[in-house]
Amino acid sequence: MACIVMKFGGTSVADIERIRHVATRVKREVDAGHSVAVVVSAMAGATNQLVENVRSAARLYDLREYDAIVSSGENVTAGLLSVILQDMGVAARSWQGWQIPIVTDEAHGSARILEIRSEELRHRLENGEVAVVAGFQGLEPNRNRITTLGRGGSDTSAVALAAALKADRCDIYTDVDGVYTSDPRIVKGARKLDRVTYEEMLEMASQGAKVLQTRSVEMAMKHHVPVQVRSTFEERPGTLVVDEEEIVEKAVVSGVTYSRDEAKITLRNVPDRPGVAASIFGPLADSAINVDMIVQNISPDTKTTDMTFTVSRSDLDRAVGVLESRRDELGYADLSAEEDVVKVSVIGVGMRSHAGVAQQMFQALASRGINIQVITTSEIKVSVLIEEAFLELALRSLHTAYGLDAT
Amino acid sequence: MACIVMKFGGTSVADIERIRHVATRVKREVDAGHSVAVVVSAMAGATNQLVENVRSAARLYDLREYDAIVSSGENVTAGLLSVILQDMGVAARSWQGWQIPIVTDEAHGSARILEIRSEELRHRLENGEVAVVAGFQGLEPNRNRITTLGRGGSDTSAVALAAALKADRCDIYTDVDGVYTSDPRIVKGARKLDRVTYEEMLEMASQGAKVLQTRSVEMAMKHHVPVQVRSTFEERPGTLVVDEEEIVEKAVVSGVTYSRDEAKITLRNVPDRPGVAASIFGPLADSAINVDMIVQNISPDTKTTDMTFTVSRSDLDRAVGVLESRRDELGYADLSAEEDVVKVSVIGVGMRSHAGVAQQMFQALASRGINIQVITTSEIKVSVLIEEAFLELALRSLHTAYGLDAT
Known part of the structure; x- marks a missing residue:
């Protein structure tokens, strides 16, 4: 019983x-x-x-x-x-x-x-x-x-x-x-x-x-x-x-997921000084806005940095509002916001013991002409941000590339 | 405050x-x-x-x-x-x-x-x-x-x-x-x-x-x-x-109310022996059926009695079922059930100190040709059961008879 x-x-x-x-x-x-x-x-x-x-x-x-x-x-x-x-x-x-x-x-x-x-x-x-x-x-x-x-x-x-x-x-x-x-x-x-x-x-x-x-x-x-x-x-x-x-045969990749609830914000030419990330993400956190993927590109010439990150679509307007109200303090040259992005992830515990999983993903997407905007990884996951129009193509290509298709 | x-x-x-x-x-x-x-x-x-x-x-x-x-x-x-x-x-x-x-x-x-x-x-x-x-x-x-x-x-x-x-x-x-x-x-x-x-x-x-x-x-x-x-x-x-x-001028009658949720059951020629009422109403109470107005007429010649009482309309079928299942035990000759009845009541604390309130009610109804089927009274209330078709006429007649109409 x-x-x-x-x-x-x-x-x-x-x-x-x-x-x-x-x-x-x-x-x-x-x-x-x-x-x-x-x-x-x-x-x-x-x-x-x-x-x-x-x-x-x-x-x-x-x-x-x-x-x-x-x-x-x-x-x-x-x-x-x-x-x-x-x-x-x-x-x-x-x-x-x-x-x-x-x-x-x-x-x-x-x-x-x-x-x-x-x-x-x-x-x-x-x-x-x-x-x-x-x-x-x-x-x-x-x-x-x-x-x-x-x-x-x-x-x-x-x-x-x-x-x-x-x-x-x-x-x-x-x-x-x-x-x-x-x-x-x-x-x-x-x-x-x-x-x-x-x-x-x-x-x-x-x-x-x-x-x-x-x-x-x-x-x-x-x-x-x-x-x-x-x-x-x-x-x-x-x-x-x-x-x-309890799983004997571990797949390298066991699933390909996606999320449409993504929006991308880019701040250009932010003065590159210590604490700049905190000064951007602190106020967002105070407004209970979760930031997911983050990429920072430094231009050594101009001593400025470009900061790109994603928030949930429902938070986009509020996030833009928070950042615009602090424009003088943050000192960025330009703020752009995009909603036509999605996040695609490949997930599998087998990644821990297999190299090249991310590389395989990038190749599969490149071969279909899909541009990757942001990348994040964890021990058992690789996520990329792409243009929403490519979502279905990306999912099918990755599903095939990792040998997941039903026979 | x-x-x-x-x-x-x-x-x-x-x-x-x-x-x-x-x-x-x-x-x-x-x-x-x-x-x-x-x-x-x-x-x-x-x-x-x-x-x-x-x-x-x-x-x-x-x-x-x-x-x-x-x-x-x-x-x-x-x-x-x-x-x-x-x-x-x-x-x-x-x-x-x-x-x-x-x-x-x-x-x-x-x-x-x-x-x-x-x-x-x-x-x-x-x-x-x-x-x-x-x-x-x-x-x-x-x-x-x-x-x-x-x-x-x-x-x-x-x-x-x-x-x-x-x-x-x-x-x-x-x-x-x-x-x-x-x-x-x-x-x-x-x-x-x-x-x-x-x-x-x-x-x-x-x-x-x-x-x-x-x-x-x-x-x-x-x-x-x-x-x-x-x-x-x-x-x-x-x-x-x-x-x-807290009320200085007490009206003899302060309101005339009615209830359509009434049904009448009559048992004819019930053997008139001690405990007959208990033998009828006990089983109804056991089935959670509330009995409201009750009238008993005794015929000294036949040593039987007619018993008339009211229940709520939603209980009528169940009440009839209970009584029919005990027909042999109760020994009545005939059971009749009617749903086209209503109860009309006149209410007022002034009744306590005024005689003739009930009489006035019976006269008002009689003058309109309305037959009274059952009567019950309390210290401050007289209720009568009448045919449903006469409801509106009865209410208006009584309202006028007791001087309640707005001037």
């Missing part, structure tokens, strides 16, 4: 019929003798509607109230799934974040889980009751106000719960049937991966693959929670996310 | 624009120097949608889950009103039932409030923060599961909160501007009452006037909470619900 956490996203619980289908999947695990905790998202569209209501209420709003409002969608799904499970003869009850409680820090709107008091839950699971837990929400340390974990937070709720319960498996049910080598809507030959390492999954999530929330992967890696990404609607097995040691 | 509880119903908070309007009314009281707690219902339609979801999930459902689901609508309104108040520069925070807590008994779906821990709230009110409280909900004594107070429960939340805070006023804002002598949609000459006693209001609420929930009036009477029913959308004063001593 195993202990299993099952997580169902918004499209999987979009209406009563789909929740009924989810209940049959839960019942099957219960009938197989397993202890089951289920984590649910809000019904598809419900959270967006609530967020829209908050935004039309006020331009600037108290994040504590935002959390109190937007967390209600998950409570509804948890209650409905419990009702349906009971109707099928499966003992079940719903749990809201404060009832367990799932204690988080005070960062309303994007809180981190600190502790899950799982004794009562574990006791009930052992007695055969299914715990249906509202995802995405928690309780701040004073235990009076609701927090939320940020978009996609239900994945994190599920992994954290699996860690607290020392569950044997955490199954993330979604509308795709696993993790793919690339986006199958663009790359025809994209293949579902049977296994992927936590580190690869983490890079894929942060480099644009939307299948799991980044924080949930970090947490799974930290607590060694065996995660499986699989389809709510189809029966076949999904993709296991596991420790590197 | 007074302490005021303001309650806004579903139509008053139906969308963001209306919540904004509610916020201006709250702000006005704050600007006048008052401490203000606001109790809100769910946005109009939201609770019905949730109830419909629960019902389509399962025919029989766990009321604890029902409560967890349907209470979410009020949480959303409380959060949105807080956001808008803050945006107007008014300090405010939302409070869900479990956060205060509002402790109730365990009767999920129709719980009664046992205690409101109002120290923290009072402290904050005194410091100028508006408390925006989600109505209709509470927490059962073990303090882990959400309860709801039954339909219209937000009125009760408001009055209970006013009692706990020892508030100077409890203003119930709604889509009508007060309590009327009769339904103005039917009786043209119906007048708004400036004042009405708790007892009259209680009879009016339980005899069909939908302006306040019965329990909220009981609670206001018990704790001497001065309640005012008034319009959210218009400025003029509403109706004060007060102790009898």
Whole structure:
């Protein structure tokens, strides 16, 4: 008898019929003798509607109230799934974040889980009751106000719960049937991966693959929670996310991802003095603008430097505003901003032991006439910024170049 | 500086624009120097949608889950009103039932409030923060599961909160501007009452006037909470619900109400032996069917009795089922059920000191050819059951007969 956490996203619980289908999947695990905790998202569209209501209420709003409002969608799904499970003869009850409680820090709107008091839950699971837990929400340390974990937070709720319960498996049910080598809507030959390492999954999530929330992967890696990404609607097995040691044949590259949420800013002829980077990026950080890729070119002749970096598209206007307001202080000659860029990344733990992966990428792109604007690398990833028009061509070329195409 | 509880119903908070309007009314009281707690219902339609979801999930459902689901609508309104108040520069925070807590008994779906821990709230009110409280909900004594107070429960939340805070006023804002002598949609000459006693209001609420929930009036009477029913959308004063001593000129009849939610059952030739009433009404009570008016006619010749009584229309089929399943045991000759009946009541504390009120009612109805099927009376009320077709005629005739028409 195993202990299993099952997580169902918004499209999987979009209406009563789909929740009924989810209940049959839960019942099957219960009938197989397993202890089951289920984590649910809000019904598809419900959270967006609530967020829209908050935004039309006020331009600037108290994040504590935002959390109190937007967390209600998950409570509804948890209650409905419990009702349906009971109707099928499966003992079940719903749990809201404060009832367990799932204690988080005070960062309303994007809180981190600190502790899950799982004794009562574990006791009930052992007695055969299914715990249906509202995802995405928690309780701040004073235990009076609701927090939320940020978009996609239900994945994190599920992994954290699996860690607290020392569950044997955490199954993330979604509308795709696993993790793919690339986006199958663009790359025809994209293949579902049977296994992927936590580190690869983490890079894929942060480099644009939307299948799991980044924080949930970090947490799974930290607590060694065996995660499986699989389809709510189809029966076949999904993709296991596991420790590197559990993968015998490590691919050099296991995936090619992309992100369209990129915008490029270039400052030309910035006086090249110590601390110039801090003087540019400090004010951006103060305005809660995340900077991703950064390139600095120094012209020794003019004693100035060109600084190029990327931000998320939704932050571009604000970033430009911050930099223009400090133009005199920063002393740059020219500021340019571009939105028609995308980031393409190749990811694989095999890179650690293989040289030439980046070189292969640059050649594949060059052979198609694709110009690289910015490059960043990590131990298991190479990312390049290119013009958006070349996105599909780049993905297909790289997928083929690294031998990932399905045969 | 007074302490005021303001309650806004579903139509008053139906969308963001209306919540904004509610916020201006709250702000006005704050600007006048008052401490203000606001109790809100769910946005109009939201609770019905949730109830419909629960019902389509399962025919029989766990009321604890029902409560967890349907209470979410009020949480959303409380959060949105807080956001808008803050945006107007008014300090405010939302409070869900479990956060205060509002402790109730365990009767999920129709719980009664046992205690409101109002120290923290009072402290904050005194410091100028508006408390925006989600109505209709509470927490059962073990303090882990959400309860709801039954339909219209937000009125009760408001009055209970006013009692706990020892508030100077409890203003119930709604889509009508007060309590009327009769339904103005039917009786043209119906007048708004400036004042009405708790007892009259209680009879009016339980005899069909939908302006306040019965329990909220009981609670206001018990704790001497001065309640005012008034319009959210218009400025003029509403109706004060007060102790009898505060009304100098007591009308003999202050209102004529009606209820269409009536069905009549007649059992003919029931053997007339001791305990026959118990044998009929016991099984109905066991099936949670409320019986209202009862008439028993004894025929000394045949040693049988005819028993006529009313139930709510939604209970009729179930009531008939219960009685038919016990036909042999009860020994009646014939069972008939009718739905085309209504109950009309005249209410007034002045009845206590005036004879002939009932007689006046019977005469007024007889003069219009309206047949009375069943009669019940209390100290301050006379109710009659008549054929539904005569409802409007009966209301208008009685309104005129008791001199209630506006001049």
